[in-house]
Amino acid sequence: MAKTHIKMTVNGQPVEALAEPRTLLIHFLREELGITGPHIGCETSHCGACTVDLDGRSVKSCTLFVGQAQGAQITTVEGLVNPDGSLGVLQEMFREHHGLQCGFCTPGMITRAHRLLQENPAPSEEDVRFGMSGNLCRCTGYQNIVKAIMAAAAVLRGEKEAAE
């Protein structure tokens, strides 16, 4: 099948490659670019393990063709690490509050939470539960994920005392 010239920016790095137009964004990221943080859990947009940030929106990369991301700015969980290599605030709070177990949903969860907190920096618990409802987790029962996101929101708002 003829290939298309794809250009995008992933985690701040410009990327150019040839890909079949029907290639799904998740396969392009994982297999062409070796970015394996986003995972495949269902291939039907239900589970959210493949969630990435595309031009300031959370998208499920298992149901986007790579061509739909032409020229886009994409951020994956790998791009949420601090410049010095340490864990970003959300990553640290997920660890601190035991917001993960098998780790398979975690990259999608954290990437979605990152966008949620951009959209709503001071969410209620209900806001977090609703805002995260596109991402499934089979291990944690969500309670500690919600706790981690609330704690990260507090830290990001500079309310470090509240996060203790």
Place this chain on the structure above:
Amino acid sequence: MNEMTPNQSERAEKLKGLGSSRKRVEDVRFTQGKGNYVDDIKLPGMLFGDFVRSPYAHARVVSIDADAAKALPGVVAVLTAADLAPLGLHWMPTLAGDKQMVLADGKVLFQGQEVAFVVATDRYAAADAVELIEVEYEELPVVTDPFKALEPGAPVLREDLAGKTEGAHGPRRHHNHIFTWEQGDKDATEQVLSGADVVAEEMIYYHRTHPCPLETCGCVASMDKVAGKLTVWGTFQAPHAVRTVASLISGIAEHNIRIISPDIGGGFGNKVGVYPGYICSIVASIVTGKPVKWVEDRMENLMATAFARDYWMKGRIAATKDGKITGLWCHVTADHGGFDACADPTKFPAGFFNICTGSYDIPVAYLAVDGVYTNKAPGGVAYRCSFRVTEAAYFIERMIEVLAIKLGMDAAELRRVNFIRKDQFPYHSALGWEYDSGDYHTAWDKALAAVGYEDLRAEQADRIEAFRRGETRKLMGIGLTFFTEIVGAGPVKNCDILGLGMFDSCEIRIHPTGSAIARLGTISQGQGHATTFAQILASEIGLPADDITIEEGDTDTAPYGLGTYGSRSTPVAGAATAMAGRKIRAKAQMIAAYLLEVHDDDVEWDVDRFVVKGAPERFKTMKEIAFAAYNQAIPGLEPGLEAVSYYDPPNMTYPFGAYVCVVDVDVDTGVTDIRRFYALDDCGTRINPMIIEGQVHGGLTEALAIAMGQEIAYDEMGNVKTGTLMDFFVPTAWETPHYETDWTTTPSPHHPIGAKGVGESPNVGGVPCFSNAVNDAFRAFGHVHAHMPHDHWRVWKIAHDLGLHG
């Protein structure tokens, strides 16, 4: 244990040993997307496998035409049963002593069954080729109801078993019958039932569901023809068992097979079995000489890899007028699908379902289980429970509620008067188990006090009155459950899988500078073994948990073990870890005594060091001892500091718990709001409270899913109606309630550190608790029992059938 001095406490705290809510070491890589799961593995020249699957539940395969597929660019090979037959690999043994088709051999027995395997240079080409393969089928009559399957004129499903009246578990009495498994005393039980004051009877169906881990099953098989060595990375909950089975099936010597379980994205029992995809990938790699990856998609996972439950449980429970249970009778019709691929210890074809007398002192009981073939997918795995224990807990906890209704008695009180008393442990149950330890009354009282049980019942009574006056359309349900699990399989004398004893193992090496590596026969799928097993060791050998690496899952390096499922890791491998640690400490004691120039008996253990008795200022820390083990010539001692332990548990462990759930049910919409969920778990000694709490949250949420909507449903043609996450219910953060967790601590008397395991308790206890709550909401209106799942429509139907819609 003696009280610690402040100095000792300070040193103990630095170790982050038992009881510490130590943060998980796994999370640094998982939170930044640096886990290494099977689908992340990319090898040079790697090919991709994909299946042609049957659209029919029962059909003859007339012909397979793969010419067009083979002509497609990128397609390397197409395998069918005819290609596998010369190797003897078109069928494979199952864990239950049956055999299963790897690729359809003349017929198919369930929708989604593997018919042909395509190998191509990328996953898109493989998927295209699957579409091009023409399979001609001749449909056969379908049977998806296990009762109809046993009727005289039922279609013959397993033609390969024609005339075989003896199966792996005894006589077969019908062409679709697999086994009958009996436990207990039939005559004595029937005698008690016939003379009892009260007998409650109910058919309780625990529907078919699926573990549905977020990562599906898959593998990468790589045959190095030059070295003659096969390496398989896969989502295996029991890598060593897979190696042995792979060797037996393929004829490749076991030392030439290396099985690696990398990070696993949840298992919940789904990844215990051996699937056709593994066999086909291995064969394809041998044939092509290249690595072959196969990862199923979600629909394949739900349709074809191992389901759970599907037990029709007929119960009769006898009691005196004042509620003392005198006998229990149970018959199970177990739907195993087209092949018997249950994952149970060999001698237990219905798992440990004979724990179904629960937490109660029932003097006499009888159980019979009939396994049946139907045109449904094979499996029958322990979905976040020990073998068939959640079915047993659901059965007895529903029967208790049914009996309470029959007696007109409060269900909490009925449980209390029948609990096994603390002084009865170790307790021998009527169906053959020896419960190790328990204090049920204390746990029950604590739970009921915590939720304000009396007040809840008063509120419920008020609500019923308000409902009858037309002031509300919501009823309140109070779900109670007291469960006893049986986990930690198991003693080699009665527990094996395919002849492999269910011991487990740990091997420890202490490095000269006082850090260590320990390898185990288990494999974490999210349970946090790298964190908690280091804590067990830290307390045993006095080195900080942060300085101990835990490694699992590589059969070339890890000692032999039977893997992780049935909550066996802490009870079995955790015990091996403690025992190996004690061997390290015994040698360390000799080294310390030599260094301190005293007799071995004149030093004693003190948190992280050996001290001279009566002279605590004279000591050697474990760090010092570790170095000495590598640089001192000690008379009579070999250099080095290593130990290995293979632990054969003397008994199972019996975690228990008391759960209470409060729901509000809208009778007009059938929507159930979980208002409150309180879970008290007693898992014996607590290793890491943070991880225990996380396990409880997760298990309760899987219980919520099962009780409230999650099912693998078939229509009468054998079509799977719930094959995607659109139809198969997995709760989101929005539907999931907030949980309150609590605990009591009753250590296991036979486990080296007293731990019992906890990962599966919340699922075992949670399912009956949610279900009891929904059923309880309608008790005042004459309702007794409704089958799960309690989705909106089915709950609405209860209300409708009771005439509550006017």
